[in-house]
Amino acid sequence: MLDPALNDRVALVTGASGGIGRAIARGLAAEGAAVACGYGANGEPAQRLAAEIVDGGGRAVALGADLRDAAAGEALVARTRSELGEIDVLVNNAGLGSRRTWEETTLDEFDEAYAVNVRAAFALAQLTLPGMRDRGFGRVLMMSSVAGLTGGIVGPHYAAAKSALHGLTHFLAGRLAGAGVTVNALAPALVKDTGMLPGDPGELARRIPVGRLGRPGEVADLALAVLRNGYITSQVISVDGGMYPH
Numbered sequence: 001m002l003d004p005a006l007n008d009r010v011a012l013v014t015g016a017s018g019g020i021g022r023a024i025a026r027g028l029a030a031e032g033a034a035v036a037c038g039y040g041a042n043g044e045p046a047q048r049l050a051a052e053i054v055d056g057g058g059r060a061v062a063l064g065a066d067l068r069d070a071a072a073g074e075a076l077v078a079r080t081r082s083e084l085g086e087i088d089v090l091v092n093n094a095g096l097g098s099r100r101t102w103e104e105t106t107l108d109e110f111d112e113a114y115a116v117n118v119r120a121a122f123a124l125a126q127l128t129l130p131g132m133r134d135r136g137f138g139r140v141l142m143m144s145s146v147a148g149l150t151g152g153i154v155g156p157h158y159a160a161a162k163s164a165l166h167g168l169t170h171f172l173a174g175r176l177a178g179a180g181v182t183v184n185a186l187a188p189a190l191v192k193d194t195g196m197l198p199g200d201p202g203e204l205a206r207r208i209p210v211g212r213l214g215r216p217g218e219v220a221d222l223a224l225a226v227l228r229n230g231y232i233t234s235q236v237i238s239v240d241g242g243m244y245p246h
């Protein structure tokens, strides 16, 4: 049965050309939501995903926007609205961060990680929250990382940017809680079939208490549960095979 919380809603999922975003976009479409599948440099997988959803009887569109650009969010929201309607669900999933030591991380890399992981998430929330509040329903989900809780292994730019998403989540959630709008973050660790796995899968799996990498579908399952639920807000929820708080 289609979930009444998500059926006929309009969702914007950034980073839908990647592993986790694709799984979340598919899950939202399966619940009956119309989905704008955001992408950065790789249009082909997002277009394939949107076509797959449309072929299955759903509504979807692939929209490119380079979120390193501060103005990109505005065009992305405007195009989602004109193609699909007002945005009810925002999944700030696009992320970036190459593996670096703290000594070698440049300030440009720090700024770039911050722009895509946090600034764009805020810009998109700021553009879409007024409509959600006015209509009395909204869901914002940030894709953080275990790195935002423990520091992780990618680098200081990535850890700092993901931690900043937690503060943003708590701040916004507190302001919107009475308006039917929830704001939460997920903190996955080391998910296979993604472009962001920071190293050799076998070596990385040994760092995880459950002994294996996570699957995009496991992150998407949790995302969908949070997006359906109107009573979970201001949470950072781990989906990490037991990495945090150990």
Ligand SMILES: NC(=O)c1ccc[n+]([C@@H]2O[C@H](COP(=O)([O-])OP(=O)(O)OC[C@H]3O[C@@H](n4cnc5c(N)ncnc54)[C@H](OP(=O)(O)O)[C@@H]3O)[C@@H](O)[C@H]2O)c1
Pocket: 014, 015, 016, 017, 018, 019, 020, 021, 038, 039, 040, 041, 042, 043, 065, 066, 067, 068, 093, 094, 095, 096, 116, 143, 144, 145, 146, 187, 188, 189, 190, 191, 192, 193, 194, 195, 196, 197, 198
């Ligand atoms: N994989 C993991 O182990 C892991 C663990 C914890 C958290 N996460 C988080 O999960 C989220 C999804 O990543 P993923 O694991 O699915 O990796 P992925 O397959 O590499 O996907 C990353 C997504 O971010 C998008 N993106 C990157 N730079 C962008 C830019 N400048 N403008 C717009 N979009 C941009 C990419 O779009 P294009 O390819 O089209 O540029 C891609 O769709 C990220 O926020 C990541 O930090 C991942």
